[in-house]
Amino acid sequence: MPQLLSLSRAARLVGTSRVALQLKIRSGDLPSFDGMVTTADLLRLYPDIRIEEDGGFEQVMQIKAHAFGKRVRERMLPSQEILSQRLFEQSTELADLRAHLQSYHAMFERLRAHMDTLAERATPSAREAIWALEAQFDQELGSVLGTAAADAVSVMDDMLRVMSAHVTLRPSNHDFFVEGNDTLLEAALGAGLAVNYGCSNGNCGLCKARVISGQVQKVRPHDYVFSEAEKNQGYTLLCAHAAVGDLVLELLETGSADDIPQQQIVTRIKAISALGDEVRLLHLQSPRNNRLRFLAGQSVTLTAGEASAQLPIASCPCDDRNLHFHIVRDANDDFARQVFEVLGTGDAVTVFGPWGNFVLRTDSPRPILFVAGDAGFAPIKGLIEHALSLDTAELLHLYWQASAPSGHYLANLCRSWVEALDNFRYTALVDVGADGLVECMVKDHADLTAFDLYLAGSGAFVGAATKALAQQGFPPSQLLATVT
Numbered sequence: 001m002p003q004l005l006s007l008s009r010a011a012r013l014v015g016t017s018r019v020a021l022q023l024k025i026r027s028g029d030l031p032s033f034d035g036m037v038t039t040a041d042l043l044r045l046y047p048d049i050r051i052e053e054d055g056g057f058e059q060v061m062q063i064k065a066h067a068f069g070k071r072v073r074e075r076m077l078p079s080q081e082i083l084s085q086r087l088f089e090q091s092t093e094l095a096d097l098r099a100h101l102q103s104y105h106a107m108f109e110r111l112r113a114h115m116d117t118l119a120e121r122a123t124p125s126a127r128e129a130i131w132a133l134e135a136q137f138d139q140e141l142g143s144v145l146g147t148a149a150a151d152a153v154s155v156m157d158d159m160l161r162v163m164s165a166h167v168t169l170r171p172s173n174h175d176f177f178v179e180g181n182d183t184l185l186e187a188a189l190g191a192g193l194a195v196n197y198g199c200s201n202g203n204c205g206l207c208k209a210r211v212i213s214g215q216v217q218k219v220r221p222h223d224y225v226f227s228e229a230e231k232n233q234g235y236t237l238l239c240a241h242a243a244v245g246d247l248v249l250e251l252l253e254t255g256s257a258d259d260i261p262q263q264q265i266v267t268r269i270k271a272i273s274a275l276g277d278e279v280r281l282l283h284l285q286s287p288r289n290n291r292l293r294f295l296a297g298q299s300v301t302l303t304a305g306e307a308s309a310q311l312p313i314a315s316c317p318c319d320d321r322n323l324h325f326h327i328v329r330d331a332n333d334d335f336a337r338q339v340f341e342v343l344g345t346g347d348a349v350t351v352f353g354p355w356g357n358f359v360l361r362t363d364s365p366r367p368i369l370f371v372a373g374d375a376g377f378a379p380i381k382g383l384i385e386h387a388l389s390l391d392t393a394e395l396l397h398l399y400w401q402a403s404a405p406s407g408h409y410l411a412n413l414c415r416s417w418v419e420a421l422d423n424f425r426y427t428a429l430v431d432v433g434a435d436g437l438v439e440c441m442v443k444d445h446a447d448l449t450a451f452d453l454y455l456a457g458s459g460a461f462v463g464a465a466t467k468a469l470a471q472q473g474f475p476p477s478q479l480l481a482t483v484t
């Protein structure tokens, strides 16, 4: 019998995005029942799903690997305790189902015996009617048993329930999956959700959430002590617990950049690598017990020795403890000189911030245009990674205007997004000016006003592009810009 699945679960199983399924629902190709879809309809639309090839999982992992560059997240099994609890729950469910089936079977046998007895004592015409009824019983039972075999999607869904747990947040209805040994906090941030947290190591209590249904398991030690009232109400700490099975939590999510306190964290340089001749990728890692809380697109102040600079973060909080920055060669910039000539792996860099309101409007239903000028790509990259993690935008189109042909210093990453995602487009432009840029956008999208637009680059670039967009009648309320 076909099962009902949530869109998130269905998208994972067939290896596509939630947005792609939403489009199919809107076009009428995929029937939905209160936002759920059946395994039978999924199989009809995606007949090539093969359990043995694990196609869905593989494609999802490929998208993640492409979306987050070189670092492929390892697919790890959950801890033994969680795994055994999940298997125990599935075995219990199976045993319940078996008991139900056995009682139904016994009931059918009793009914049949009773009808046989009635037929023996009945008049010829009544006997005919009883036999007809018995034949219909057999036919109905045969057709049920004939279609009772589990379909591929249902079997994969059972596997998915062992490998990961699905978590729904109230009141937002946001959802995410917890995999491997991730805590609830790590999994929520990885899914691009801005949940409340502070220390990330079990001390402050800011990541508290109330368990509405389901079960959690402590996977990290914590010093925070719950009050009796909190215990009775079922509170848990996201940074110290994982989900045993599917879970519903009630918690606060960050509404805006203003909700995030300023922090000072000493990070270490994980790597400095060349992105072409003129740009370096500065990869910092925050301590395991003190990750930076920020929203994608924000900036921080970096200090190394005597040199400091305010720079946009080129990664998103969904990227674990990693903080990326794109440093442009500049002989007059002390911090850039340090990065190009002095600093190396393991050196300390102090991070202070975050700053700014250049963040994704997660409540907007509109598709998104990202426009970057040269190294203005840094905060745009953070926003794109955030949007990809959320998987809610129907279309994401990146326009990257560079002053020189070598200026698209992460063009391969942009192309990998295009390859991995149906809803991502990339246009590289070289020095076409603001009018040329907007002309190109209008050619691609006749109605620009249907989009939200995020713009980042030098003051001159942002100023000229804003003016050109205004001349096209682009609504200022749908434009968010930052100068890098």
Ligand code: FES
Pocket: 197, 198, 199, 200, 201, 202, 203, 204, 205, 206, 207, 208, 224, 237, 238, 239, 240
């Ligand atoms: S973030 Fe501080 S206790 Fe979880």
